[in-house]
Amino acid sequence: MKSLTKRTWGELFFGGVIALLFGIIASVWPGRTLMTIMIFFGVFIVVEGIITVVISIMRRAIYERWWLALIGGIIGILIGVFTIVHPFGTTLFLLYMIAVWALITGIISIITGIRLRKQISNEWYLILSGIVAVIFSFYIFAWPRAAAMTMMWIISAFAILFGILLLVLAVRIRKVAKEAS
Numbered sequence: 001m002k003s004l005t006k007r008t009w010g011e012l013f014f015g016g017v018i019a020l021l022f023g024i025i026a027s028v029w030p031g032r033t034l035m036t037i038m039i040f041f042g043v044f045i046v047v048e049g050i051i052t053v054v055i056s057i058m059r060r061a062i063y064e065r066w067w068l069a070l071i072g073g074i075i076g077i078l079i080g081v082f083t084i085v086h087p088f089g090t091t092l093f094l095l096y097m098i099a100v101w102a103l104i105t106g107i108i109s110i111i112t113g114i115r116l117r118k119q120i121s122n123e124w125y126l127i128l129s130g131i132v133a134v135i136f137s138f139y140i141f142a143w144p145r146a147a148a149m150t151m152m153w154i155i156s157a158f159a160i161l162f163g164i165l166l167l168v169l170a171v172r173i174r175k176v177a178k179e180a181s
Helices: 002-028 030-058 066-085 087-115 124-142 144-180
Strands: none
Touching (some): 030 144
């Protein structure tokens, strides 16, 4: 138990420091952090695409439709390269996809809420959620860069809070481990 507690507090402390550092860096340089994350994501997609291509070619004698995996791998490689070369463009595309989803969901919620007025009470919750979704989508469409930076600030605030909580937990576990020995 003592060695487990020693190891656990150290792992938690290390995780807390990393989360805290990431959160601070993301809050100081949100744009650079977002672009770095997108580039890492692009590298991941390229590597996964290459692995898929290699495996599909190696297994072509076994699988009748091996060429589907090959096409998927090639598309993954192309998307990954695009993401690496144009990280901001990829971020904008993802933000616009979120905005379209929020707009459609919001409109459907508003229409559904209006139609359910006579059948349920408090339908205004559904209507209000639809209005919030539509406003959110307009915010992204109107100010995509601000939406991306807001997203990074939320992520950085989460990372900072998460890191602090892990550090506090690590110190408490360390204290318990010292008292037990």
